[in-house]
Amino acid sequence: MPTTSPPLSPTPRTTVVRGHRRATADRAALHDVLRHALVCHLGVVVGEGADAHPVVLPTAFGWDPDGPDEGGSLYLHGSVASRSLRAAPRATVCVTLTLLDGLVLARSAFHHSANYRSAVVLGTPRVVTDPAERGRALDLLVEQVVPGRAATLRAHTRKELAATSVLALPLHEASVKVRAGDPVDEPDDVAAGAWAGVLPLRQVAGDPQGAADAGAPVPLDVRRRAAALAPH
Template sequence: MPSTTLSPTSRTSIGRGRNRMVEDRAALHELLADALVAHLGVTVERDGASHPLVLPTAYAVDLDGPDRDGTLYLHGSVAAGWLRASTDRTVCVTVTELDGLVAGRSAFHHSMNYRSAVVIGRARLVDDAEERQHALDLIVDHMIPGRSATLRPSTRKELVATAVLAVPLHEASMKARAGGPVDEPSDVEAGVWGGHIPLRRVAGRPVPDADSSGPVPADVVGRAAAL
């Protein structure tokens, strides 16, 4: 049965800042739909020593995917060392959206408004051709909804060079902050200004490539308008 709450294990249970803990799994789904970049953390080995590595990557989500509570798909290259280090290993994936800058009445109470998720799980290399194509289509459509249906099929060379990792969405936690600063009463009484600066992502007008022809496709126009 799918989980409806977050932090199902001790590894994703929130300790500090529990007042900002988000327990509804639907909020995680909303964040993953809004954000565009994930960061994957993994331990790699080089020259006989191991060290942590965190890298940004494109991603997509299939809530009905084959993994427990849905599947988080991560895009990679078959030549990437981090991909080999992640396969059949436990990884940590984080996704963050910055929603505002909080200006407190003291340095201590400056903060940020955000939504942030942590997903921990055993990553598997997607080697089934049908699932991998599905995942790649989802990743393209996460960037620009509906785009994959307008593109030519990937060539064998392109598919051989591209890899997809899958991580279960089961083991996850989320925190969020919104609103203004939480200042000391004495600072408020002193009359110093406090508040927050909302932030949002804004897209510019699509810029055609030098060799492009015809009007800007509807999927591109729609995506730019939605951001």
């Protein structure tokens, strides 16, 4: 089965209502967001009873469109002592990702907007315990940042693995919204002749800066990543 199936929004919880014309049912759009994002935000309720409260935390991630979970797998990791990661497998969590592509500058404050690609994933994650899957998930987290880097690193130590929790969230229940193009102004505002347009934005990288004790030239994987994100 191709990784672009099944379509997005399989449940009422991820069916876009507000701004539904910007929603897409193409699973490839979700993969596009996941492929280009470097950070996601994990929303989860921590605490018990009257002390329960939501937290939304930025975190690194990895993903596998052909992972063992329904729709593919989104991998998150952190300390085994993390309250958010300890609470997540017992509850529904929300993971969001946003790529900001431009500032939409209209002729009125009301119609200012942004061009973006955003995704929301809902579900109950599972703790990854299988050693092979844990190793692959941790490699995918590194590969999300710098493709090809995992193969250049030493193996994880037992101490590191014991201190790390890895969660897998199914990519089945997800939605994606996309906005692109010019401002949408009122006809009277357009007729008045004021300027409107888009200020494009994109993520760029500078030259790699070696640590004081780097001990070696910048490796090929880092140079390739820097070149891919270089301003042009």
